[in-house]
Amino acid sequence: MTPAVFLDRDGTLIELVHHLTEPDDVRLIPGAAEAVKALRRAGFYIVIVTNQSVIGRGKLTEAGLAEVHAEMHRQLATEGTNVDAIYFCPLAPTIKDPTVIEDPMRKPGPGMLLQAAREHDLDLARSWMVGDTISDMLAGQNAGCRSLLVATGYGDRVPPDAPGITARVPDLAAAADLILTETVLNDEDTP
Ligand SMILES: [Mg+2]
Numbered sequence: 713m714t715p716a717v718f719l720d721r722d723g724t725l726i727e728l729v730h731h732l733t734e735p736d737d738v739r740l741i742p743g744a745a746e747a748v749k750a751l752r753r754a755g756f757y758i759v760i761v762t763n764q765s766v767i768g769r770g771k772l773t774e775a776g777l778a779e780v781h782a783e784m785h786r787q788l789a790t791e792g793t794n795v796d797a798i799y800f801c802p803l804a805p806t807i808k809d810p811t812v813i814e815d816p817m818r819k820p821g822p823g824m825l826l827q828a829a830r831e832h833d834l835d836l837a838r839s840w841m842v843g844d845t846i847s848d849m850l851a852g853q854n855a856g857c858r859s860l861l862v863a864t865g866y867g868d869r870v871p872p873d874a875p876g877i878t879a880r881v882p883d884l885a886a887a888a889d890l891i892l893t894e895t896v897l898n899d900e901d902t903p
Contacts, residue, residue, distance in 0.1 A: 713838075715835050715839050715840075716758070716835075717756045717891060718759050719795070719884070721784075722762065723844035723867065725741060725748075725795075726739060731766050733771055733776060742883075745793055746791070746888075747884045748788065748793050748884075749791070749793040750888050751888050751892070754892055757834055759795070759832070760800075761851065763801050763819050767804075768802050797831075797832060799824040801815070810846040825851060829855070836855055836857055839855075840858050840887075841853075842860045843859070844865030844867035849861055849878070858879075862883050867880075
């Protein structure tokens with residue numbers, strides 16, 4: 713089984729744009745592509761798990777989302793890397809509380825992570841979730857992973873005592889550094 717790093721998309725891998733629908737608005741966060749590259753080199757499977765309520769709200773079609781992701785792939789490829797899989801949840805929420813699981817497939821539900829683990833033989837106990845919101849942190853923990861909050865996107869607005877917050881880092885580049893350091897330490901502990 714392969715360890716994974718599950719990545720939130722908006723505000724974690726690419727710059728936060730409220731209800732992003734245009735490929736032209738896709739911008740990788742500085743250092744994000746290098747972070748993905750380093751994690752893949754270390755053997756992590758990189759999976760984007762993204763709530764895309766823009767689809768449920770009727771603001772974007774699945775074909776439109778595929779165009780946004782094609783542009784994201786293009787920019788990652790320009791920097792010599794890519795992600796291994798993308799899972800999205802199209803549901804529009806009716807509840808604002810980021811701690812309430814409204815549907816298992818929508819974060820903070822663990823459904824997208826569990827499905828990815830089944831489909832790609834991923835080891836959730838050795839996997840991480842990196843994101844900029846409380847619902848990202850809880851989705852990771854609900855799937856049995858460790859969670860890291862970045863300060864990009866909405867991350868700097870999350871209060872220190874918010875539910876699910878166990879570790880904070882400045883951005884995805886710092887998250888990758890921490891994950892790779894912990895991985896080396898754990899490997900050394902293993903007889
Ligand atoms: Mg986000």
